[in-house]
Amino acid sequence: MSGNSQEVIVIGGGVIGLSVGWYLSRAGFQVTILDRDSSGRESCSDQNAGMVVPSHFIPLAAPGVIGQGLKWMLNPKSPFYLRPRLDLEMWRWCWDFFRSSNKRNVLKYRQLLSDMSLQSRRLILEMGEELDVDIVQRGLVMYCQSRKGLENETAVADMARLVGVEAEVCGRERIRELDPDVTMDVIGGVWFPQDCHLNPGTLLAALRKDISSRGGRFLDAEAVRFIREGRRVTRIVTESEDELHVDQIVLACGAWTPDLAREFGLRLPMQGGKGYSMTLQHPVEQPRVCSLLKEGRVAVTPMGKKLRVAGTMEICGRDLSVNPLRVQGIIESFCQFFPAFKPEHFDGIDIWSGLRPCTPDGMPYIGPLPNTDNAIVATGHSMLGLSLGPVTGQIIARQLGVMDDGPALEVGLLAPQRFG
Ligand SMILES: Cc1cc2nc3c(=O)[nH]c(=O)nc-3n(C[C@H](O)[C@H](O)[C@H](O)COP(=O)(O)OP(=O)(O)OC[C@H]3O[C@@H](n4cnc5c(N)ncnc54)[C@H](O)[C@@H]3O)c2cc1C
Numbered sequence: 001m002s003g004n005s006q007e008v009i010v011i012g013g014g015v016i017g018l019s020v021g022w023y024l025s026r027a028g029f030q031v032t033i034l035d036r037d038s039s040g041r042e043s044c045s046d047q048n049a050g051m052v053v054p055s056h057f058i059p060l061a062a063p064g065v066i067g068q069g070l071k072w073m074l075n076p077k078s079p080f081y082l083r084p085r086l087d088l089e090m091w092r093w094c095w096d097f098f099r100s101s102n103k104r105n106v107l108k109y110r111q112l113l114s115d116m117s118l119q120s121r122r123l124i125l126e127m128g129e130e131l132d133v134d135i136v137q138r139g140l141v142m143y144c145q146s147r148k149g150l151e152n153e154t155a156v157a158d159m160a161r162l163v164g165v166e167a168e169v170c171g172r173e174r175i176r177e178l179d180p181d182v183t184m185d186v187i188g189g190v191w192f193p194q195d196c197h198l199n200p201g202t203l204l205a206a207l208r209k210d211i212s213s214r215g216g217r218f219l220d221a222e223a224v225r226f227i228r229e230g231r232r233v234t235r236i237v238t239e240s241e242d243e244l245h246v247d248q249i250v251l252a253c254g255a256w257t258p259d260l261a262r263e264f265g266l267r268l269p270m271q272g273g274k275g276y277s278m279t280l281q282h283p284v285e286q287p288r289v290c291s292l293l294k295e296g297r298v299a300v301t302p303m304g305k306k307l308r309v310a311g312t313m314e315i316c317g318r319d320l321s322v323n324p325l326r327v328q329g330i331i332e333s334f335c336q337f338f339p340a341f342k343p344e345h346f347d348g349i350d351i352w353s354g355l356r357p358c359t360p361d362g363m364p365y366i367g368p369l370p371n372t373d374n375a376i377v378a379t380g381h382s383m384l385g386l387s388l389g390p391v392t393g394q395i396i397a398r399q400l401g402v403m404d405d406g407p408a409l410e411v412g413l414l415a416p417q418r419f420g
Contacts, residue, residue, distance in 0.1 A: 005028065008030065009250070010024075011260065012035060013038075013043065016252040044356055048354060053387050055192035056384055059105060059361060061105050062105065069343075081312075085143075092269060093270070096289060107325070119394070120387055120390045136198065139289060140289065141170070141189045143335070153294060174191075185336065204388075233332070248400065273314065273355065274314040275353070276351055277308055278331075285341070297333075309330060357380050366396070391409075395411055
């Protein structure tokens, strides 16, 4: 990496903003991370399921999701819901999502997504080593309870090998070998050995500490508008009317990024996809491997002695409130797959909610803002922000002319203006 003394302000201190800030501070930039919520309560990053998943090379917008989503809409405990609202942006997003949910979208992006994920996995392992954060490399199992579910996942495993992701279809015996300590009611699954897991809160804390130790600053303030001179942004104006001088800005505000993109005349279609997580402090059994429960769409992640269970996708604007029925749906699905657990084990547990920044084609927006020479967007990672955080940091560092190692990626496909 080459030296640099430019001032960069990264707006948004979630996993994307921190990953970008980390690579830029290592490259010698004067980094400031600006976030309006220093508690991290608004961020989607601290208490997610902690999975790093090259296995997720199929973008969210794919064949079959619309039909499945419509069926789920009828069940109040299902893992998906779209709350109808009088909001033109939401309906435009739905239309763009509908038009993207096809085989063409999968073929267009699957190789890029897999290349990015595998590169990000390499980077997060390096990051973990440097920051002393434990990253468990035992893979992920997609568990199935139905024959149809296993058939679908077997087809995904075949496609995975085509894009360079390892996958093994497993029967009950093999599953028991992979995770002998837990009781499971499944007929089989697919093991993706390259996937890993970690405690996201620990990683974020380590990134913050390291950025600070390199002279980075953290400001608790909300960016509301920008002052420009020609094609350059020269100052960021905060809600308290402070003006911050800037050489370069990076917009990494997760589900809220469209508000600031609008200041640049850019429509950035995005919806918050709400999900919940719960962390059992003393689980009755502790899996070794992280997993996804196919039919329930629930994520299960061991975190040291604790166990995190997460799920649902509610397209709900920016509402972080907890819907008890959907939470009950997560708990019931989990207990069906892991019968040693009972719903009572979750009594009184804290429920965390976060908004995944979801784009209509399931791919992030990474790249320069149009008509501006010193502003870059890094957002829209949907279900993959932790997985793709490091590679996003690397891409931004490259776009700023530093950090030229690693494979070439076709990042033009991620241009923020691709929906016009
Ligand atoms: C239940 C659940 C489980 C998940 N599990 C996984 C997983 O296992 N693996 C994975 O890869 N991903 C997972 N995800 C997705 C992942 O959490 C997100 O993709 C990721 O957190 C998005 O990060 P971000 O930095 O873009 O946004 P955020 O973390 O939401 O950060 C955005 C920040 O911007 C700040 N902000 C917004 N507007 C402004 C402004 N105007 N001025 C200043 N600050 C502002 C906000 O306060 C916020 O802190 C999961 C998500 C959920 C909900």
